[in-house]
Amino acid sequence: MPIIRFVREDKDVECKPGENLREVALREGMQLYxxxxxxxxxxxxxxxxxxFVAIEGETAPGALSPRTAVEEARLKRRxxxxxxxxxxxxxxxxxxxxRPQVSLGNSKARLEAARAQNLP
Ligand code: FES
Structure with missing residues (x-):
């Protein structure tokens, strides 16, 4: 089962393959907005x-579905x-x-720490 490591919340959440990221985040109580x-x-x-979310690491190419046409249009300047x-x-x-548009205290160290821990 995939693990989503939420850096800002310092929480790992398990989901089913193919689950929608927004739905998992909201179900698990993340402040997505x-x-x-x-x-x-x-x-x-x-x-x-x-x-918005920023993908800061993935275990394999194709870990996420490709950008949709909506994303291609809406994220041009991001x-x-x-x-x-x-x-x-x-x-x-x-x-x-x-919420990558909101600053994250000590962001460099927190991202390094998140990447340093193995993901299944
Ligand atoms: S909830 Fe994703 S664009 Fe509105």
Whole structure:
């Protein structure tokens, strides 16, 4: 079973292969949305562009589904490792930073620590 390592929350979560990243994050109580998304989001339709995550590591190529056409259109000016959680299916273990637009204290050390621990 894939593990999603949420860096900001310092939590590993198991999911089924092919599960939707947004649904797993919300089910596990992660704060996926910034203020705008908390006030209103599209519910996972790929329209509000508020469910950003950064993929900070993966155990294998193809750990996540390819970017959808919605993401290609909506993430043009964002870093290459950003995804819309609602458009992303998890196939194998990954390291995820929620709300990458919000600063993460001691981010370099926390990302290094997350990558240093083995993922199944
Ligand atoms: S929840 Fe609206 S774009 Fe992902």
């Amino acid at each position: 910034g203020l705008k998304g908390q006030l209103g989001n599209c519910g996972g339709c790929g329209q509000c562009i508020t469910c 870093p290459d490792n950003w995804r819309l959680a609602c458009q992303t299916l998890v196939q194998s273990s990954v390291i995820v930073l929620t």
